[in-house]
Amino acid sequence: MTAALLFDAGLCLLVLVVAFSAVAGRGLFGAIAFFIIYGMLIALAWLRLEGVDVALAEAAIGAGLTGMLLIGAWSMLKQLGVSGLPGGPSVPLRIAAGAVSGLVALALAATVLALPDGREGLSPAVAESLGRSGVDNPVTAVLLNFRAYDTLLESVVLLIALIAVWSLTPRAVWGGVPGLAQHARSDGVLSMFGRLLPPLGLVVAIYLVWAGSSQPGGAFQAGTVLAAVWLLVVMAGLYDEPPASSRNLRLALVAGPGVFLAVGAVGAAFGVFMGIPEGFAKPLILSIEFALTVSIAVTLALLVAGRPRRPA
Amino acid sequence: MIALDVMTVLLVCTGLVFFVAGTAGLLRFPDFHSRLHALTKADNLGLGFIALGVAFQMTDAWSVAKLALVWMLAGLAAASVAQLVARAALDRLPDESGGEHKG
Amino acid sequence: MSGAGLDSATLFALTGAILIGIGVYGFIVHAHLLRRILAFNVIGSGIFLMFGALGFRGAGNGTDPVPQALIITGIVVALSLTALAVALLVKLAEEEGGATLPEEQPGRGEAE
Numbered sequence: 040m041t042a043a044l045l046f047d048a049g050l051c052l053l054v055l056v057v058a059f060s061a062v063a064g065r066g067l068f069g070a071i072a073f074f075i076i077y078g079m080l081i082a083l084a085w086l087r088l089e090g091v092d093v094a095l096a097e098a099a100i101g102a103g104l105t106g107m108l109l110i111g112a113w114s115m116l117k118q119l120g121v122s123g124l125p126g127g128p129s130v131p132l133r134i135a136a137g138a139v140s141g142l143v144a145l146a147l148a149a150t151v152l153a154l155p156d157g158r159e160g161l162s163p164a165v166a167e168s169l170g171r172s173g174v175d176n177p178v179t180a181v182l183l184n185f186r187a188y189d190t191l192l193e194s195v196v197l198l199i200a201l202i203a204v205w206s207l208t209p210r211a212v213w214g215g216v217p218g219l220a221q222h223a224r225s226d227g228v229l230s231m232f233g234r235l236l237p238p239l240g241l242v243v244a245i246y247l248v249w250a251g252s253s254q255p256g257g258a259f260q261a262g263t264v265l266a267a268v269w270l271l272v273v274m275a276g277l278y279d280e281p282p283a284s285s286r287n288l289r290l291a292l293v294a295g296p297g298v299f300l301a302v303g304a305v306g307a308a309f310g311v312f313m314g315i316p317e318g319f320a321k322p323l324i325l326s327i328e329f330a331l332t333v334s335i336a337v338t339l340a341l342l343v344a345g346r347p348r349r350p351a
Numbered sequence: 352m353i354a355l356d357v358m359t360v361l362l363v364c365t366g367l368v369f370f371v372a373g374t375a376g377l378l379r380f381p382d383f384h385s386r387l388h389a390l391t392k393a394d395n396l397g398l399g400f401i402a403l404g405v406a407f408q409m410t411d412a413w414s415v416a417k418l419a420l421v422w423m424l425a426g427l428a429a430a431s432v433a434q435l436v437a438r439a440a441l442d443r444l445p446d447e448s449g450g451e452h453k454g
Numbered sequence: 455m456s457g458a459g460l461d462s463a464t465l466f467a468l469t470g471a472i473l474i475g476i477g478v479y480g481f482i483v484h485a486h487l488l489r490r491i492l493a494f495n496v497i498g499s500g501i502f503l504m505f506g507a508l509g510f511r512g513a514g515n516g517t518d519p520v521p522q523a524l525i526i527t528g529i530v531v532a533l534s535l536t537a538l539a540v541a542l543l544v545k546l547a548e549e550e551g552g553a554t555l556p557e558e559q560p561g562r563g564e565a566e
Contacts (some may be wrong), residue, residue, distance in 0.1 A: 047462040051469040058473050058500075062480030062493050074492050081499050084466055089516035090506055096526045097499070100533050105495055108533075112488055112540040121547040128483040136482035144475025147504065151467045160509050161520040177519035178526070186523060193527045200534035204541040228434040232427070239424070259526055335530075342537035345544070 047087055054080045071109045078102025091255035092178040095247075099263035100339075107270070107343055173320020175253040182257065183324045187313050191303065194296045194331060197338045201292070205283055208346045214284030215347035223276035233275025240268035244336075248328050252321065258295075258328040262335030269340040280344055282351035288337065295334030299327050355407045362404030369397030383440050391433040395426055463510035470504025473497075485554040487543045491536055498532045 057080055061073035078101045085094035116122075128136075165177045165185070172180035182190050208215070223229045244261040251257030272278050281288045302323050303313040315323055376389020402422040409415045477500055480493030502525045509518030547553055 044460070044462055044465070047465050051465050054469055055472055055476070058476050058496055062476050062489075062496055063483075067486070067488065070489065070492060074495065077496070078499070081503065084469070084503060085506070087462065088466060088507055088510050089513070090522050090525075093502070093506060093517075093522050093525050093529075096529045097502075100529050101495070101499055104533055105536055108536055108540050109488065109492060112491075112543060115544050116488065116547055116553055119544075119547050119551070121551060121553045128485075133483060136479050139482065140475040140477075140479035143478050144472045147471035147474055148468050151464065151471055151504065151508065154508065158508075160511065160518040162509075162511055162515070162518045165519050178522045181519050181523035182526065186520070189524070189527055193530055196531055197534050200538050203538050207541055207545045228431045232431040235427070257526075259530055339533070342534065345537075345541055 050080065050084060050087065054084060068110075068113055071106065071113060074109065075102050075106035078106065092176075092257065092260070095255060095260040096263070099260060099267070103267060104263060104339060104343055111343065111345065171317055171320070173315065173317075173324050174251075176251060176255065176257070178255070179251050179257050179324070179328075183327060184315050184320065187299075187303070187315065190331075191296065191299045191313065194299065194334060197335065197342070198292060198296060201338050201342055204342060204346050208283075212347045212350050214282060215351045216282050216349040217280045217341060217344040217347050218273070219348055220279070221274055221276045223274070225276070230275040230277060233271050233277050236271060237268050240264055244268075244332065248325075248332050251328065252325065258331040258335060261332045263339060265332065265336035266339035266343070269336065270343060273340075273344070280341075283341075283347045284351055291333055291337045292341075293334065295327075295331035298330035302327055359404045359407045362400050362407070366397040366400030366404060369393045369400065373397065384437060387433055387437055387440075391429055395429060398422060398425055463507045463512075466507035466510075467504050470500045470502070470507060473500025473503060476500070485558040487539075487546070487553050487555070491539045491543070494539075495532060495536060498528070502528055 054077065057073055057077045061070050061077050064070040064073055079098060081101065082094045082098035085091070085097055162177075165181060168185065169175070169177055169180055172184040174180050174183070223233075244264040247256040247261035247264060248258060249256075251261070273280055302315065305323075306312055306314040306316065309316045370393065373390050373393025376393065377386050380386045380389055399422060402418055406415050406418050409418065474497050477493045477495075477497030480496065481490055484490055484493065506517050506521050506525055509521040510516075511518060543553065550556065
């Protein structure tokens with residue numbers, strides 16, 4: 040028991056030191072590298088809290104994709120020759136910011152310690168209804184049945200974010216190919232890796248969706264794996280991004296929210312909009328999840344690729 | 352049971368020694384490529400020993416197979432990334448004194 | 455949480471609280487927008503960690519599934535916002551030649 044507590048204390052300390060290096064580190068690239076390590080350590084913390092679903096999401100999305108976005112932005116800024124203001128923040132600003140953030144942290148910590156013991160939370164309520172949800176993983180049950188509204192809106196938020204990114208496209212390349220052209224040697228290590236990994240990634244993604252009904256996993260984790268595979272294939276120069284005006288691409292983008300809404304409408308026929316009928320829960324949830332996986336994968340990959348930069 | 356635990360502890364500790372050695376190399380070696388060398392060689396071995404050690408705690412063959420897959424993928428990714436980093440450095444280092452090399 | 459002294463879940467919740475503080479510090483101190491985006495992500499994951507750790511139900515019982523589901527939703531929304539913020543930042547850099555907000559540049563117009 041004490042050994043576990045000691046390990047957790049060490050992990051927390053490491054998380055804090057790495058987070059501080061990511062926020063206050065001198066060089067921008069180093070700060071981003073620390074941020075990615077920070078994401079992996081946070082995923083470890085989630086494993087310790089037995090939240091394996093969150094650990095997977097944090098490692099894949101929080102550390103992986105966010106890190107890639109930040110590195111992409113860093114290299115874009117470098118190509119543009121843009122840097123921040125000369126000189127770091129002034130000492131008075133640091134002191135004031137330290138005081139404010141210290142107060143925020145103290146107030147939150149005091150609240151944590153003031154919470155009463157023996158809180159039940161919503162675990163019992165979820166456990167009680169789990170049998171009727173159609174799946175055995177309580178997190179998937181919450182995401183796709185009990186609070187399906189949240190997940191539907193979230194898939195729409197992803198789509199809107201992509202539309203917002205695309206809306207920054209200049210008229211000349213509207214509907215064009217996202218990102219910059221990638222050059223990689225066709226016999227190089229990267230293209231070998233890019234050929235080797237996709238089949239494996241595909242199997243892992245399908246497994247994650249399927250396993251998500253009874254074990255940790257699900258559409259978001261699987262979609263991220265697929266998005267990562269796609270980004271690798273593009274970086275390796277094996278295939279280029281599809282143009283943003285492609286009809287198939289747009290169909291893939293709306294498939295998830297579309298199927299989700301359609302199932303919601305079926306629920307309305309049975310009495311409650313977005314209420315998933317009990318007898319068909321498992322097949323309905325799985326079909327939503329597979330459609331969502333495709334849409335999430337495409338949306339995430341395009342969000343990381345950025346706005347169209349080349350004519351179609 | 353105890354024999355299995357002893358194997359796990361021994362193998363994981365051996366793995367950790369390699370990680371410590373790799374990290375020491377990363378911090379102490381003078382130039383870029385020898386640092387990369389220390390890091391990749393030691394860490395791949397370290398991860399191998401740790402995976403082997405953890406395998407002794409698994410109860411079914413399926414989990415051991417998954418562990419082996421993870422090990423293989425991590426090794427493959429590390430090897431590819433090390434290659435890419437080394438080549439990027441090779442492109443950049445000769446003109447380090449001059450301006451930033453773009454390309 | 456009281457009596458038995460500090461347990462692991464409380465430790466992680468407190469770490470979350472300090473992470474939020476660290477993120478707020480970075481957000482105030484840095485004028486560079488990419489650093490602010492990074493700090494925003496640290497604040498976010500600090501909130502998630504605090505939220506989830508408070509829903510921890512002891513070893514073997516795991517973390518309350520409702521916060522877990524909300525956090526997964528939150529991680530995805532945070533990524534969407536980060537992607538949009540990065541796209542806006544790159545656009546700003548292309549148009550203005552800077553990675554900071556115009557009002558933070560002391561000698562506006564001389565920035566280039």
